[in-house]
Amino acid sequence: MRIAVLSGKGGTGKTLVSVNLAAVAGKAAYVDCDVEEPNGHLFLKPEQVETREVTVKIPVVEDSLCTACRICTEFCRFNALALVREKLLIFEEICHSCGGCTLLCPQKALWEKDKVIGKVEAGSSGEVRVLSGIMNTGEESGVPVIKALLRALPELDREGDVFIDCPPGSACTVMESIQDADFCVLVAEPTRFGAQNLSMVHELVEVFHKPHGVVLNKVLEGEEDPSEEYCKSKGVKILGRIPFDRHLGNLNAGGRVVSREEEAYRTLFEGLLQGIRKEVRHEAAAGA
Structure with a gap:
């Protein structure tokens, strides 16, 4: 099962969700496609890391x-x-x-040379296989680095569930990241700006005909939630809610995998993962 985690902007909680889903999934793989600013490795802290350069072909003239x-x-x-x-x-x-x-x-008169534009790092964090793409500063497009990451997906499928941490937004790099996903998880904040950004990625997954659901992050009990209202108006499944929690925020800011730190957070993300697996089974049954 390949799960892509998206958000309309940075800072919404996309990496929080994808890292912790991978951590509670048992044997799994985490793939960080946010190649301009990858940070999943800061939480999972993979060991025995191997590095491979990513190159593209550039013309040279004689x-x-x-x-x-x-x-x-x-x-x-x-x-x-x-x-x-x-x-x-x-x-x-x-x-x-x-x-x-x-x-x-x-x-x-023209021939081609290899130009290094980034790298792929692979290591392990407990039972989680961790792959990160890193684009060199100044490069125009991260798509070739993402393609290098996604070429590893058939091998990673043997590791268990694969969680793809997509770049923020809805640009070409996001399209590349979700093309092989079985299900898309959209992470949204409970603000009007959050709802607007949710609408962007929701439109994208609809265009790609990807089954999807929404995780509402930083939820304040009893407060207005424009993102939730958007989901209700569009008939989008709400997979789960993560409450606004200063303690969780402090752990996350300290580079901790919260589901490995405290049982309450582990229970939260295990419940979220079970809900996602149920949706995937439902979609598979409906398409059979």
């Missing part, structure tokens, strides 16, 4: 062979190639590594 025919510059829709005074310039920062320019060059 000036002596280039005839300034402009075929490559006219082909590139990202303007990563430009001809200035009959000299071909390559802008690596905006190249999308499609390889089209090297295939089309009639003089074979």
Whole structure:
């Protein structure tokens, strides 16, 4: 079972939920796809970490062979190639590594080199296999790093349930992160801003036809909750509620896995996981 955990913005509690679901699942895997600012490893503190570089292909020109025919510059829709005074310039920062320019060059003046854009780290925290993607500072897109992470999913499926900690928002990196998910958990705060951001990721999972439900975080008893009202208006299943709790917040801020610290929090996340598994079984039965 592959569970993707999303939120419309940072700080909502997405990592809190995904880390603790992995911790209570027994044998499981946690995959941190928030490659611009991964932080799940700060909580799970994996040991025996192995690192592998992530590279993309970037074109290189052999000036002596280039005839300034402009075929490559006219082909590139990202303007990563430009001809200035009959000299071909390559802008690596905006190249999308499609390889089209090297295939089309009639003089074979273009070839490709590997460019390191980030890395993948893999280790273990108790029974949880931990994978984190880390994009190098200044890179334009984290999608290749996320793809490198997700290539490990078939192997991780043998570890048990897989919990994918997605980037915040609803951009391309989030779309890449959820494409192989069996179920999406949307984490939302009980504010009008939280409800607006919930609507963004809800629209995204609807477009991808992903079964989903919502976890309401930082809930204040008796207070208005616009995110809950949004769920009711759209018929979205509320999987669980995490109360506003200063003690939980202090543990979380200290980099602790709260479900490993106190029984009450373990019970909370075990109940949430049971609810998610029930929804997944229900969706599977409905699609059979």
